[in-house]
Amino acid sequence: MRRDPFQAIADPTRRAIILLIAVQAMTPNAIAVHFDTTRQAVSKHLRILSECRLVKQERSGREIYYQLNPTKMKEIDKWLEQFRKIWEDRFNQLDNVLATIKNNKK
């Protein structure tokens, strides 16, 4: 079973959950009321997010508060980092790569 942050944020519901608990830690029940789905489905999403270490849990009696793990979110950002140069600095050069290849063949 593949468990990485990229797969975790692929689902729109999970992205919404991440956004919710980024503001403040919440319990599964509190999260579930924001979605048109069952509490168990939300719990499944939280489990996946936990396995990817994108969220942290903290128990308080029978309630479990889930909150975002910003450090792990940074990993996705790190992957994007390698492209930042392309879309910022070398934007025009990249557009010419194809033309360059075609010219080399002549």
Place this chain on the structure above:
Amino acid sequence: MRRDPFQAIADPTRRAIILLIAVQAMTPNAIAVHFDTTRQAVSKHLRILSECRLVKQERSGREIYYQLNPTKMKEIDKWLEQFRKIWEDRFNQLDNVLATIKNNKK
């Protein structure tokens, strides 16, 4: 069928393809030799990436060159942007959210 950049980068092979063609535009055959899979499977990935507008195509005779569309990559970055403040500025504050909630209940 959901087609968005988040789902597109969820697959590790597609992320590798993106990285490859970010350096220079390539044909499906040229891309496929880098992977332990068939040319057709790579073509399927390229189709998904195309549908998400993450890659651009340019035909040259019977060859089709695929290259990265940096603008669309930026959209993923835009979503991450909202969390950047959290993991940079408010890192310690966020860690205290749970404690705050628990204190409010007293």
Place this chain on the structure above:
DNA sequence: TATATTTGCAACCGATTGGTTTCATAATAA
């Protein structure tokens, strides 16, 4: 104690995914 609440987990289900093989089409080369 008896009951209600919060939660995770297992079993199941239809849809989607990523892969394969096979085939059709278009462009190049012999």
Place this chain on the structure above:
DNA sequence: TTATTATGAAACCAATCGGTTGCAAATATA
């Protein structure tokens, strides 16, 4: 013209996904 090459598309398949219902365990409340 006749091969060969490059590519996309279709049909199929096992595995995974996101959802459901039902249940058990632990904590809180009457």
